[in-house]
Amino acid sequence: MPISCPQCAAAMPNAAAYCPGCGRAMRPVERARGTVGALPETLAGALAYFLLPAIVFLLVKPYNQNRFVRFHSFQSLGVCLVVLVVGALLRVVGFVLFFIPALGPLLVGLVSMVVILAFIVVWAVLVVKALQGEMFKLPVVGEFAERKATGD
Numbered sequence: 482m483p484i485s486c487p488q489c490a491a492a493m494p495n496a497a498a499y500c501p502g503c504g505r506a507m508r509p510v511e512r513a514r515g516t517v518g519a520l521p522e523t524l525a526g527a528l529a530y531f532l533l534p535a536i537v538f539l540l541v542k543p544y545n546q547n548r549f550v551r552f553h554s555f556q557s558l559g560v561c562l563v564v565l566v567v568g569a570l571l572r573v574v575g576f577v578l579f580f581i582p583a584l585g586p587l588l589v590g591l592v593s594m595v596v597i598l599a600f601i602v603v604w605a606v607l608v609v610k611a612l613q614g615e616m617f618k619l620p621v622v623g624e625f626a627e628r629k630a631t632g633d
């Protein structure tokens with residue numbers, strides 16, 4: 482049975498997650514509200530982005546049995562991996578750019594700053610979303626995290 486969007490009245494199959502007309506989410510976001518061990522799930526999810534807790538959560542019960550915490554822990558590790566790879570790439574690019582007279586070092590500084598700022602923004606969003614109980618998925622890294630969180 483088709484349903485229609487309460488915001489723009491576009492019709493869509495009732496399995497649709499988002500309105501094709503205006504992009505409104507058609508299903509309420511599933512939020513974590515429980516507790517895991519001594520912590521609220523939301524706090525554990527947010528802590529996972531401070532790296533060391535993510536490793537602890539993935540090794541220690543009952544945290545490693547909680548889907549929400551597992552998801553954020555894996556996503557945190559995935560982001561770290563991306564940071565390492567991007568950091569390595571920046572070094573290579575920086576090395577090459579450095580040979581451009583005058584402008585080179587400036588470009589290196591600028592590119593590094595933009596990348597670092599972008600990561601800080603993404604990281605802050607991830608922490609806030611976890612605190613709000615959302616399984617906020619980044620592209621690629623989030624897919625991997627979701628598979629790992631539900632898989633084994």
Ligand SMILES: [Zn+2]
Nearest residue numbers: 486489500503
């Ligand atoms: Zn709509």
